[in-house]
Amino acid sequence: MAEILLLNGPNLGQLGTRRPEMYGTTTLAEIERDVRKTVAESGHTVRCLQDESEATLVRAVHAAADCVGAIVNPGALMIAGWSLRDALESFPGPWMEVHLSNVFAREPFRHNSVISPLASGVLCGLGAYGYQLAALGLVHRLAQDAARSAGPAGSGPGAAVGAPGPGHGHGLGTGSGAGRAPGPGAT
Ligand SMILES: O=C1C[C@@](O)(C(=O)O)C[C@@H](O)[C@@H]1O
Incomplete structure (x- = not known):
């Protein structure tokens, strides 16, 4: 079964009691449980990790090279987690x-995330439900990628107009050329 990495950064283990007016009352354990349920239907499992230290998160990303995709809430590492x-x-x-x-809608120092330009998608402001939507979006994206690489000759990665380029494709993968970064060989 293909595994998805669910990574949460500093302070996110406190969800449930941490500033509930800002972050809601759902705990991280509940979020992880719900993401597992959401992706189970498509045959995916989830590897969950939350840590306060950037080094541990970096190691977890290295160790997750066998995962097919990831959902990442970097917490405050969004600001300078190079x-x-x-x-x-x-x-x-x-x-x-x-x-x-x-x-x-918060302090200006939170308006730029150093990881956003690399992400396939960004969800914010939806509370705990944002993780479920991210999971659905990721599974959809994985299915699209699989269909593309199994498609008729000449429609594989790098051949289709609008195919994802380096950085895992920032477009919708519809072949409509909506991607920001066309893949190698794309016209
Ligand atoms: O820790 C967090 C939580 C957060 O990532 C969020 O989920 O809204 C937003 C970050 O700016 C903040 O540092």
Whole structure:
């Protein structure tokens, strides 16, 4: 079964009691349980890790090279987590960035995430439900990628217009050319 990495950064283990007016009352254990349920239908399992230390998160990304995709809430490492950013840059599959709160409606120092430009998708402001939507989006994206590589000759990765390029494809993968970074060989 294909595994998905669910990575949560500093302070996210406190969900449930940490600033409930901002982050809600759902605990991280409940979020992890619900993500497992959400992706089980498509045959995926979930490897969960939360840690306060960037080094541990970086190691977890390195060790997850066998995972098909990832969901990442970097917490405050969104602001200056350059090592985490570089580790995610080498992660082979698509991954989604999640923030429970709407970071754009908060302090200006939260308005730029160093990892967002590399993410396949970014969800914020949806509370704990954002993780479920990220999981659905990731599974959808994985199915699209699989269909593309199993498609008729000439439609494999790198051949289709709008196919994902390095950085795991930031477009919708519809072949409509919506991608920001066309893949090698794309016109
Ligand atoms: O720890 C967090 C939580 C957060 O990632 C969120 O999920 O809304 C937003 C970050 O700015 C903050 O440092």
